[in-house]
Amino acid sequence: MADASPILIAPSILSADFAAMGEEVAAATRAGADWLHIDIMDGHFVPNLTFGPPMVRALRPHSHLPFDVHLMIEPADPLLEAFAAAGADHIHVHVEGNPHVHRSLQTIRALGKKAGVAICPATPPEAVSYLLDLADVILVMTVNPGFGGQRFLESQLPKIRTLREMVTASKRDIVIGVDGGVDPLVMPLAAAAGANMFVSGTAVFGQADYAMAIAHLRQAGAGVPN
Numbered sequence: 749m750a751d752a753s754p755i756l757i758a759p760s761i762l763s764a765d766f767a768a769m770g771e772e773v774a775a776a777t778r779a780g781a782d783w784l785h786i787d788i789m790d791g792h793f794v795p796n797l798t799f800g801p802p803m804v805r806a807l808r809p810h811s812h813l814p815f816d817v818h819l820m821i822e823p824a825d826p827l828l829e830a831f832a833a834a835g836a837d838h839i840h841v842h843v844e845g846n847p848h849v850h851r852s853l854q855t856i857r858a859l860g861k862k863a864g865v866a867i868c869p870a871t872p873p874e875a876v877s878y879l880l881d882l883a884d885v886i887l888v889m890t891v892n893p894g895f896g897g898q899r900f901l902e903s904q905l906p907k908i909r910t911l912r913e914m915v916t917a918s919k920r921d922i923v924i925g926v927d928g929g930v931d932p933l934v935m936p937l938a939a940a941a942g943a944n945m946f947v948s949g950t951a952v953f954g955q956a957d958y959a960m961a962i963a964h965l966r967q968a969g970a971g972v973p974n
């Protein structure tokens with residue numbers, strides 16, 4: 749069934765200038781982003797390190813947009829409250845590395861935030877079957893998490909299609925996001941498969957004109973039937 753939800757573009761600050769993060773977040777906001785995606789990496793769940801709650805708190809005054817906080821950390825539960833208090837609006841936890849992810853989503857909801865469940869490329873779509881009543885967002889990793897600038901894995905397209913069918917059958921309004929390697933060429937493929945939220949780092953922050961980059965992404969995914 750066709751999805752009528754609007755396209756949401758969430759620039760990932762992983763590809764922004766770390767020495768000027770406040771300005772980068774403000775610039776992406778002015779450029780027409782819908783959400784701002786903040787990648788939290790622990791050097792354990794993924795082989796890279798980024799930020800903690802103090803960075804989320806420091807960036808909060810620089811944008812009115814929802815902060816979409818992707819926890820690539822294991823375990824996530826001990827830090828959910830800290831990220832919520834710091835200013836996260838959406839908090840994503842991975843099914844991999846968090847054995848009680850159902851409880852994690854309940855906790856995020858209880859904190860008054862949108863609950864997201866993220867899945868790695870090797871994880872089948874059925875991993876979220878029993879989470880559909882709690883999830884506001886399903887974040888499909890279309891690269892192996894840890895680094896920006898990787899190539900979109902087309903092998904994930906059937907998974908996105910299956911997830912769209914599952915979400916439609918659930919009759920719940922769940923956003924399906926794709927994260928990794930998203931550029932204007934990938935947009936129509938992912939949108940046709942059923943994604944309606946697009947995380948993009950390099951294709952926004954790697955460009956000279958953020959507004960034009962976001963407009964290109966939006967245009968490339970618009971009007972694609974799924």
Ligand SMILES: O=C(CO)[C@H](O)[C@H](O)COP(=O)(O)O
Nearest residue numbers: 893894896897928929949950
């Ligand atoms: O979660 C991520 C990596 O783990 C990033 O959000 C993602 O890779 C976006 O960057 P790019 O658009 O450059 O691929």
